[in-house]
Amino acid sequence: MNSTELYTLWAPDACIWSRWAKPVLFADRPLEATFWGHPDWRGMNVNWSPGAASGSAIILDLPEDEAVRLGMALALRGFRPVPLYNGASGSAAVVNVNRIIGALHETAEELAKLPIPETAPPVFLLDANRSGGGAFVSPGRFDNRWAVFPQDFPSANFLLARGIRSVVLGQVTSGGPQRDLAHVLLRWQEAGIQILACDVQREAPPSPIRVTRPGNFRMLWYRAMVIAGLRRNSAGGFGAIIPEPSQSSGFG
Amino acid sequence: MRLPWHIVEPLDGRTFAEVRRAAIFECCKWDPQVEDVCAMSALPVVLTQEAWAELVVLAEQLARETLLAESAILQKRQCLGELGLPWSLRRRLRGLTLPEGGQHHLRLIRFDFHFTTEGWRISEANSDVPGGFSEASGFTRLMSDHYRRAVVPCDPMLELTRAIRDSACGGDTVALVHATAFTDDRQVMVQLARHLKTAGMRAVLVGPDQLRWNEGRAFVDTDWFRGGAHFVFRFFPAEWLPALPRLSAWWHLLGDSRTPLCNPGAAIVTQSKRFPLVWPELGVELPAWSRLLPLTCDPRHADTCLSEGNRMWKPALGRVGDFIQMAGVTPEKESRRIARAVRRHPRYWVAQQRFEAVPLEGPEGRLYPCVGIYTLNARVIGAYGRIAPKPLIDHLAQDAAVLVAQAIPIGLNTHNHSHEFNRTLHTVGA
Numbered sequence: 203m204n205s206t207e208l209y210t211l212w213a214p215d216a217c218i219w220s221r222w223a224k225p226v227l228f229a230d231r232p233l234e235a236t237f238w239g240h241p242d243w244r245g246m247n248v249n250w251s252p253g254a255a256s257g258s259a260i261i262l263d264l265p266e267d268e269a270v271r272l273g274m275a276l277a278l279r280g281f282r283p284v285p286l287y288n289g290a291s292g293s294a295a296v297v298n299v300n301r302i303i304g305a306l307h308e309t310a311e312e313l314a315k316l317p318i319p320e321t322a323p324p325v326f327l328l329d330a331n332r333s334g335g336g337a338f339v340s341p342g343r344f345d346n347r348w349a350v351f352p353q354d355f356p357s358a359n360f361l362l363a364r365g366i367r368s369v370v371l372g373q374v375t376s377g378g379p380q381r382d383l384a385h386v387l388l389r390w391q392e393a394g395i396q397i398l399a400c401d402v403q404r405e406a407p408p409s410p411i412r413v414t415r416p417g418n419f420r421m422l423w424y425r426a427m428v429i430a431g432l433r434r435n436s437a438g439g440f441g442a443i444i445p446e447p448s449q450s451s452g453f454g
Numbered sequence: 455m456r457l458p459w460h461i462v463e464p465l466d467g468r469t470f471a472e473v474r475r476a477a478i479f480e481c482c483k484w485d486p487q488v489e490d491v492c493a494m495s496a497l498p499v500v501l502t503q504e505a506w507a508e509l510v511v512l513a514e515q516l517a518r519e520t521l522l523a524e525s526a527i528l529q530k531r532q533c534l535g536e537l538g539l540p541w542s543l544r545r546r547l548r549g550l551t552l553p554e555g556g557q558h559h560l561r562l563i564r565f566d567f568h569f570t571t572e573g574w575r576i577s578e579a580n581s582d583v584p585g586g587f588s589e590a591s592g593f594t595r596l597m598s599d600h601y602r603r604a605v606v607p608c609d610p611m612l613e614l615t616r617a618i619r620d621s622a623c624g625g626d627t628v629a630l631v632h633a634t635a636f637t638d639d640r641q642v643m644v645q646l647a648r649h650l651k652t653a654g655m656r657a658v659l660v661g662p663d664q665l666r667w668n669e670g671r672a673f674v675d676t677d678w679f680r681g682g683a684h685f686v687f688r689f690f691p692a693e694w695l696p697a698l699p700r701l702s703a704w705w706h707l708l709g710d711s712r713t714p715l716c717n718p719g720a721a722i723v724t725q726s727k728r729f730p731l732v733w734p735e736l737g738v739e740l741p742a743w744s745r746l747l748p749l750t751c752d753p754r755h756a757d758t759c760l761s762e763g764n765r766m767w768k769p770a771l772g773r774v775g776d777f778i779q780m781a782g783v784t785p786e787k788e789s790r791r792i793a794r795a796v797r798r799h800p801r802y803w804v805a806q807q808r809f810e811a812v813p814l815e816g817p818e819g820r821l822y823p824c825v826g827i828y829t830l831n832a833r834v835i836g837a838y839g840r841i842a843p844k845p846l847i848d849h850l851a852q853d854a855a856v857l858v859a860q861a862i863p864i865g866l867n868t869h870n871h872s873h874e875f876n877r878t879l880h881t882v883g884a
Contacts, residue, residue: 206479215471221492226484226637230644288637290644292659294677341701342677345635345661353489353849360490 203310205229211310217282218364219324222356224288227303243271243309244278250372250400250407254280257367260325263383264374264402266298267305269327272372272402274309282322283313286355287329289348296334297346323366326355330373330380349382358393368396370408376401384416458505458569459823460859461816464496465600473596481592482645485638488850494589495852497816498597499823499839500604506858509827510834512574513565515742517829520563520579520724523743526736527723528552533735537726538770538802542696546705550720559709560617560716564826564838566847570809576746577824577847578768582692582717582725586826587611588645589853590838597855604857610828610836614716615649617830618685621714625684626655629674631707632689634661639689646687658683662690667703670712685714692719693771727804728752728770748807753796756805767792770802780808783846811845819843825856 203211209228213220252258260281262269273283285306291299334347361369369390371379379387379399391397391413398408465473474494477483486493501509527533534544564584566577591611598606618628628650630643640659647657664676665686672683688707698704709718723729730750733740751759753767767779778784779792796803813820824847826838839854840847 206475209478210475221487224484224637225478225486226641229479229482229484290634290637290640292678341663342675344676344678347635348637355489357490 211314219284227287230290243274246275248275259323259366260370262372263328263330265330267301270305273327276325281325284324285327289346292344294343295346358390371399372402388413460500470496477593482641484641495854498855500857513827517832519740522738526738533732538728558714559718564828567825568811575809581721586838588642590836594855607858608836613835622684628657628685629683630659663702667706672713687716692722726770727768750806753800753805
């Protein structure tokens with residue numbers, strides 16, 4: 203299976219959510235099907251999840267390949283997995299994406315066989331390690347860390363128009379969302395979409411959360427600043443794309 | 455008014471889905487969706503031959519003037535204080551000594567043209583790190599396959615690859631310097647790397663902190679490659695360079711380099727939207743710039759220079775149309791924030807007269823095209839289109855293929871929407 207075929211299995215044309223699938227992991231370089239012997243996703247516990255007809259979408263923000271496997275288990279329940287991995291692969295990479303690539307390969311053909319309806323709600327797949335876990339990045343390494351932005355997701359209006367009234371965040375912590383994701387969730391929350399969260403390693407069902415305002419929320423310069431943050435960490439200092447306004451308290 | 459474009463039909467959904475997928479895998483278009491908007495338009499901008507010829511002349515004249523102005527600014531260094539540049543960058547530019555034969559660097563610029571009620575105008579020159587040439591190359595070629603009587607005017611990626619190969623003087627290693635963690639930038643570098651490889655060169659994709667310098671020559675120091683670079687292509691904004699560690703000796707990237715660069719970072723002086731404010735000091739004639747760029751002034755003089763209802767605010771170092779305040783287009787809340795920033799920090803902003811862009815009235819409604827023309831060493835090498843439903847090209851604008859009509863009588867270019875006419879250009883379903 204080549205990269206295009208693999209991508210098409212994960213992002214079929216007929217599915218409205220496919221347009222948000224991030225292609226970088228599929229298209230960056232010829233994929234090598236490294237099989238890792240991932241645990242069988244069919245046995246994974248998804249009792250915590252809402253039903254596919256409940257008007258809920260799901261975001262899985264889990265480390266390495268866990269979101270792929272849990273996304274497959276949710277596909278059995280009628281959800282459409284949408285990979286949003288947006289970091290490139292390469293030698294000496296800070297964020298190891300090999301397991302994710304392997305899982306996408308291993309499960310693709312099974313995904314294609316599942317009878318997922320065209321109207322299925324999405325389960326967006328993220329790597330919780332995307333920011334590198336705060337590890338020191340030595341100068342010679344390939345910095346492939348990444349962050350999510352609101353424009354990586356459908357708007358609240360789009361979700362509401364498709365009957366999505368709530369979003370469940372599945373993660374391996376009972377805390378709040380990662381900061382970059384909070385920018386997305388708060389926009390949806392403000393538009394009237396209920397946000398719930400759960401620790402997927404526990405049996406407890408999702409409970410409503412109130413996403414609090416992250417720093418620089420809706421700030422015009424937010425995207426540039428996040429990119430600056432990534433560059434800062436790799437470059438050893440803070441940039442100054444438009445320096446003055448970011449110092450102003452009036453832009454928060 | 456004679457319009458500079460032909461109205462054609464967009465590709466149908468099925469065909470465009472194939473083009474989109476090919477753009478992703480063949481042309482490294484890894485950001486095909488921005489929120490609810492497809493990043494690529496199924497509707498190309500098909501220019502008349504006459505319009506294309508005019509744009510070529512204008513862009514090459516602008517490029518020649520830009521190079522003259524850059525040289526003048528670097529000689530009259532008091533001008534640097536007016537450009538809204540970070541202090542550390544100004545300091546390095548003041549001390550910049552270009553090596554003998556500094557012209558071995560390549561100068562790539564993109565001028566963004568808009569067709570207005572007064573003819574062509576430019577909104578800006580992307581003089582430092584112009585982007586979009588990946589889309590202008592691959593995506594445009596994919597679109598052109600479906601329009602029988604329109605052609606790709608030229609391929610900027612191919613032209614750039616040839617120029618790099620020639621500049622490297624027999625060397626084969628090209629350092630592609632970019633923010634590796636930013637996929638939107640990396641996709642462009644990966645595509646350029648593929649072209650360089652086809653041309654028999656070795657591309658090394660590196661972060662800006664992974665370059666080192668020895669006697670003015672660049673070399674790469676990473677875990678996957680160590681060695682000299684025969685050419686450095688920078689896809690990292692010059693205003694970010696001062697954030698790099700001293701070890702990287704980033705100031706060589708401004709132009710003080712025996713290794714050929716594209717672009718030397720000194721280009722930032724004409725990237726600044728405040729560049730027009732120093733024109734009177736330069737002692738060089740800039741007739742094309744003066745004619746094509748709307749009246750621009752310091753925000754502190756805006757009340758006397760520009761009428762309130764006919765002006766907009768732009769950040770000196772803004773990119774991708776972000777942070778531009780335009781009454782009636784920019785949301786009210788954002789407008790207030792920008793106005794507050796302008797009041798507090800006017801030295802980092804400009805006020806500019808608005809122009810009235812002429813929309814492309816096509817089958818998808820009213821759209822405003824922007825035609826970016828690339829010049830490489832003052833010679834046109836390609837075009838990059840973007841198109842938006844509002845007269846502001848920002849991150850939500852779509853990439854649009856810019857094609858040039860072939861063998862179509864210019865006289866037909868009125869508001870001609872006849873199916874017969876469209877079919878002459880449109881092969882899909884014909």
